[in-house]
Amino acid sequence: MASTNQSPFYIQAEKKFLLAQNNEEKLQYLEEMIRECPKHKSAEKMLANLKTRYIKLKEKIERTRRVSKGASKKGIKKEELQVAIVGKTLSGKSSLLSALTNAKPKISDSMFATTQSQIGMMNFSGVNIQMIEVPAIESEYYDKGLVHTADLILILVDSIEQINEIKKKLGNTNNKTLIVFNKIDLLNTNEKRRLEATLKSHKLNFVMISAKTGENFSELKEKIFSGFGKLRVFTKEPGKKKSEKPVILESNSTVKDVAEKILKGFSKNVMETRIWGPSSKFPGQKVGLTHLLKDLDVVEFKTR
Template sequence: MDVAEEIRRLEEEIRRTPYNKATEHHIGRLKAKLARLREEAEKQRRKKSGEAYAIKKEGDATVVLVGYPSVGKSTLLNALTGAKSEVADYAFTTLKPTPGMLEYKGAKIQIIDVPGVIEGASQGRGRGREILSAIRVADLIVIVADVFNVHTIDLVKKELYNAGFRLNEKKPEVYIKKTVTGGINVKTTVKLSLSEETIKSILREYKIHSGEVLIREDVTIDRLIDAILGNRVYVPAITVVNKIDLYPEAEIPKDAIPISAEKRINLDKLVEEIYRKLEFIRVYLKPPGGKVEEEPMILRRGAKVEDVCKRLHRDMVENFKYAKVWGKSVKFDGQRVGLDHVLEDGDIVTIYAK
């Protein structure tokens, strides 16, 4: 039995097996083995694959428009950025990633239109693997459907999930430190639904037979596997339903923004939501002995002093001595900090270099 057949067999067995306490251990092992085989199959595919799509990141953040063909992604890109992506009434008009730049509240937001993602894309249909691999650079994914094909939202989300994307999720609070001997020692700060036996059997499926495991959430089988693999993409996402001008009575999911890219309906609401989801912060630079610059540097929440240095000059990190910070992120104004200091919105930063 080859890898593809074994994957299908495991998927079918998981579908047939009801989940309960009695089957938890068995399902845990099946899911762990399935995820491992999928990883092996993907590695083999990458070795054999030729041309791939590539996205060059520019601006302060990168947003990728993802959806079925002919839902209006190209029209939306053009409406948001003034780009000239080809628009037509037939499928697969976009044959490679097409970029545009949206400027909003001082932030330069790169918007990318990629070829359509169809059912089976994560298995390679329609060059789906290349497309899904390329969008791993996204800081935000906008899933686009139209009023006549709202069902494609769930299909696209499924393909993204199968390709390793975890939309609007945080990384699992699971920390694994492998050791040479001593077996698996599981420690937790919360009450777990999974049994320790199930957790250990999943770890062993990935050849982890000794190690310290700290779990700080009531982790599921799937999130435990994600933590072990460590290659999932945790990215915020927005869902939009396009062409509402053609079918105003359409039933729109509660969490989706109804728009018309062509008629520019609700685009202001979408842009504001993109800005909010990207969690920008403004950091003001103050040269040593100088005045605070009026124009802020736009960064993402969680940015550190090191990120400021990288934006200023490629050698700044190597020549860094210390920084002084005024603002919410420090205990007192003018506090000395290092490269790993996390900044807050409105902070003022002075960099001292060698």
């Protein structure tokens, strides 16, 4: 570019371009450079080059804009097991997310503190469960799309009335749900007993917790996992210990499904399968590929 005689204005613009902090600024100075670029014949190539750079940069900026806009909506990478925490403001969504996962959302006693979905990871017996706090259901930031793709919706409430209110707002969904009644540290033994009786009488799948004290968290985690309706199956090779992390499978899975998943399509290489755990008649029972599995089974494959 130096070969063409440039005006001081052009040189100035180019300097600013080179010092620009971000793409938006670069674009602005590139535009200035185009304006200041000499329009005579010998500079034609250079002008064309500047214009190409301008268009490319503009496209790049628009691309990243689209991506980051999407990220706040549905750009959250969905893990195998995903839970959405849904509830009214101040029900304790951030408190729960923060107590169960590595996330550090803002916990506050002023309303609508969470305006963007917050993500955390919870490990439960070797299974990673992605948990998402969705902004309060009655707020403009509530993200319906995110909720409807979750494997399980935690309906977090601190009063009985909120249950139907939230269910109504959720509308008809195919999602599995679990009612989580929070703040039971504020109730005495009698009040807890009455609350439990009421929830039972409505035949709800529920758990009563305190996000503050951690009361009943182990029951909560169990219910979250069973809420997915999935199986954890450990695998092993003959003479070795079982895998540390289980394979996650749909509830009606067979030995063949595990084999396909871990052998990546090479289940035909399985010569013999033995099974330990809930679905076996006795430890080490030999089974065929159509054998139906149960949660926490251990499957051993002898392959060729």
